[in-house]
Amino acid sequence: xxxxxxxxxxxxxxxxxxxxxxxxxxxxxxxxxxxxxxxxxxxxxxxxxxxxxxxxxxxxxxxxxxxxxxxxxxxxxxxxxxxxxxxxxxxxxxxxxxxx
Numbered sequence: 001x002x003x004x005x006x007x008x009x010x011x012x013x014x015x016x017x018x019x020x021x022x023x024x025x026x027x028x029x030x031x032x033x034x035x036x037x038x039x040x041x042x043x044x045x046x047x048x049x050x051x052x053x054x055x056x057x058x059x060x061x062x063x064x065x066x067x068x069x070x071x072x073x074x075x076x077x078x079x080x081x082x083x084x085x086x087x088x089x090x091x092x093x094x095x096x097x098x099x100x
Contacts, residue, residue: 002045004053004065020056022049 002024008016024045025038050072061075070077 002049006057020052022052024049
């Protein structure tokens with residue numbers, strides 16, 4: 001949460017990219033007097049970031065990333081994102097898992 005990149009792509013070529021970054025506190029260790037307040041603030045920051053992204057994507061967007069966050073956005077969820085791979089590879093090379 002806090003870093004999102006929106007790609008405009010056609011036929012495997014990235015035409016443009018727009019990065020949205022907002023401050024989202026990292027998770028706090030369990031315990032402590034202010035843990036509840038900290039977690040509420042963190043969730044607020046995540047929702048503000050999602051609002052920013054929501055304003056800048058279309059209903060027909062394909063989403064790659066953390067499932068719980070992607071489900072809160074318009075578009076179709078495709079799977080997780082691997083930041084260690086080249087951008088275009090991360091968008092096109094998904095791992096499929098077969099359920100038995």
